[in-house]
Amino acid sequence: MENPVIELMGLTKLYGSLKAVDNLSLTIQKGEIYGLLGPNGAGKTTTILMMLGLTEPTSGKVTVCGYNATSNPVAVKKKVGYMPDNMGFYDGMSALDNLVYIGRLNGIPESTVRPRATEMMDLVGLGQAMNKKAGTYSRGMKQRLGLAEVLIKQPEVIIMDEPTLGIDPAGVSAFLSLIRQLSNQQNITVLLSSHHLNQVQRVCDRVGIFVEGRLLASDHIARLSNHLFSRDAHVVKITFDDQVTGWTECQAGLLNIEGVTRATVHENTVEVSCTRNATPEFVRYFVGKGLNIMGVHQKEYGLEEIYQRYFENNLTEKESNGKSGNLFQRSIFKKIKK
Amino acid sequence: MESPVIYFKDQFSKRLKSDLTHHHIVSPFSTIVRKEIGDLVRSWRFIVLLALIVLTFFGSIYVSMTNLKTAVTGPMEEGRLLLYLKILTTTDGSLPSFHIFMSFLGAILGIGLGFDAVNAEQQNGTLIRLLAQPVYRDNLLLAKFISPVIVITTLFLSLSLLMIGGGLIITGVSIEWVEVLRILSFVLLTVLYVGFWLSLSILLSVKFKQATTSALTAIGIWLFFTIFYKIVVNMVVKAFLPDPAFLSQGEVLYYNNVILNLLRFSPSQLYTDATTVLLLPAVRSLGPLTMEQMAGAIPTPLSFRESLLVAWPQITGLLAATVLCFALSYYLFMRREIRG
The missing domain is CATH 3.30.70.100 (Alpha-Beta Plaits)
Structure with a gap:
C-alpha cells in the first residue's frame, strides 16, 4: 500500500487573516476510501478545492495522481471526478444533454458520447427521467445525475463533497454501496467529506477528523476508538x-x-x-x-462518539486558552464576508 | 442502482479507452462555444432583443425607402448613385436612421447578452462543476465572449444581406463594390461596438456576484454615457472655457476640438462618428474644418480607403476599450475564488 494518489504537504490556506486550512499533511493510497469529517466551516471544501487546483494554497504542495494540482490543474482534472456539495445543472437543458456536455468537455468522441451518457443514466437509476429538463429534478435526482457525471469521465479518483446530502435513506445506502463496489472493482480512490458520521463509518477505510483547518486525527475507525476510549x-x-x-x-x-x-x-x-x-x-x-x-x-463506540470526543477536547483546550468565542466569531465573519 | 459493477467492468476496460483516440474529438473550447450559442439562440432574452433589432431595422429601412426618391433625385455625387448606402442612412426625421438607432440598441444588445455570463453560472452552481472538468479557465471566458459575437455577427450580416437583396428586387439597381465594402465594414464596426458593451458587461458579471447588480451597473454606465456625459461635458465647458465671443477664430477651433475629444470618451460617440464616416462618403472630417483647409478641396465623395482613414482613430479606440475590458475580466476571473 505505498502508492499515494493524493499527497498533501504542509498545506495552508489563508483568507485574509483567517486560517481556513492550517499546515495540513495527508496521504491517501490508491484504492482507499477516505472520509474527511468535520463541522461546517472546518476547511473541508477548501482542502478539496485545493486538490483540484480550483483554489491556490497560500503555502504547501498538493500532488494528485503524480501531478501538482496548483501548477497543472487540467491534468489533475482529467483524472479526478469531482462532485461539489451544492451543484447546479443547466436547468433549461435535459438531464441527458447536461451529461453529454460534460462528456464532450472530457474529450469523449462524438460517436460514443451519447450512448455512453444514456448508459450512465441507466446506471444511476435515472433512465426513465433522462429526457426531462434538469430543472425539474429533485435534490436526490440531481445528486444521482452528479454521480453519473463523475463516472462518465472514468476517473481514477473520485472526490465528493457531502455526497449524501438530500438523498433518502434507501438512496444513501444504494449510493454508498455503489461507491464501495466501484472502489473495490476498479481500484478507484475515493475521498468524501461529510458530517454524516454513521454513513462515513459504514463506507470508509480511514477517516480524518478535521476541525478549524487542522487534521486532529487520521486513522482507521477501530483504532481511533481504541485510542480515545x-x-x-x-x-x-x-x-x-x-x-x-x-x-x-x-x-x-x-x-x-x-x-x-x-x-x-x-x-x-x-x-x-x-x-x-x-x-x-x-x-x-x-x-x-x-x-x-x-x-x-x-x-461500541462509533464515529459519533469519536467525533464528539475530539470536538469536546478541542473546545476545552480553546476555553483554557481563553479563546472560546473563536469558533463562533469565525462563523459570523464568514457570513459578513458573503 | 442495481448491479452496477457489471456495467463498469466494460466501461472501464482498456479497450474502450484506446478506442477514444481514433475518433473525432471536439476541443473543450468549441464544445463550450457550441453550447453557449445553442443556449443563446433558444433563450427568450435573445428572441426579444432580436425582435427589437429586426423591427428597428425594418422601420428605418421603410422610412428610408419612402424617402428614397427625394434622396436619389437630389444632387448627385460625381455621377455615383450609392443607392444602398442611402437606403441605410436616409431619413425624413420621423425615425432616426439605423446606425443612430444602433448606437443605443447595440449597447442594450451587448449588455443583455453578457450581464450574467459568469455570475449566473456561479449562482446556479454550474461554474464549479464546469471548472472541475479539464477546461482552462480562460477558455470559458473567451467562449462567453466569442459565442455572442458569432451570433450577432450572423444577425447583422443577414440583416444587411437581406437589405441588399430587398433593395435589388425593389429598385433593380445593381450594387457597387464600394458599397459592399462600406456596408461590410459598417457591420464589422457594429459588431465591434456591441462587442465593447459585451466585454464591459462580462467584466461586470465577473466582478459582481449578483446578475441584477451587474445588469444595473452596466445600464448605469450606458445611461451615463448616452445622457449625462454630454451634460457634464457642457457644464465643464461652460465653467472652465473662456467665452467664445472674446476668442480668435483659431482659438475657437482649438477649444471646439477639445470639446469634441472630451465627447469622444463616450463609446457611442465613437461608434456614431465612425459609422457616419463609413456610410456617408461625403463626410470628410469629424472635426470642424477651417476655410483654409477646405480651400482647394474637390467636392467629391471620399474613397473607401480615405473614409476608413478618417474613422481609424475611432475604430482603434473602440477596439482598445473592448480589449481593455476583456483583459480586466480575464485578470479578475483567473484568480477568482469560484466557490458559491
Missing part, C-alpha cells in the same frame, strides 16, 4: 425483566470482577464499564444471582 473501552448494558433487587450487593460483586471500573443501575438496566471484554462473566454472575436477563448489549 481506552479508559472504558468496553461498556455492557444488561437488561432484566424487573427492577434489580439488592443492587448494592450486586455492585460490590461486579466491582470485584477484574477490570471493572464502574457499575451503575437505572430501573431495570445495569451498565458496566470494563477495561477488557468480560461480558460472559457478568452474565454468569447475574445468572448465579437468579436474575432474569432479557438482553445483553455490548456498546
